[in-house]
Amino acid sequence: MDVHQGRHKIKTILALLTAVLLLGGSAFGSVTASMSGTVKDTTGAAVPGATVTAKNVETGITQTLSTNDQGYYSFPTLSLGHYELNVPTGGIPAFS
Secondary structure, three states: OOHHHHHHHHHHHHHHHHHHHHHHHHHHOOOEEEEEEEOEOOOOOEOOOOEEEEEEOOOOOEEEEEOOOOOEEEEEEEEOOOEEEEOOHHHOOOEO
16 A cells, blocks of 8 residues: 555545544534423313413423323423423413
């Protein structure tokens, strides 16, 4: 192997390592939280199809979804922060 081939291999290896570090670092650079639960009415029965809104009180950004047949909801990727949870179905007050 001549000097030119050796330098080319080193450059290739360095380029691959740089790409792995840059791409791999982005996977760890984002920190999120999750929130889930079950919406129930005053009798303890699940509320299917309820609209649930999570509002980040610092940024004002909201995410909205509906509960499933068992009243379950899940926000799997929320930015870190304090949230107000609002379920307008059945007069349930906001929860934060």
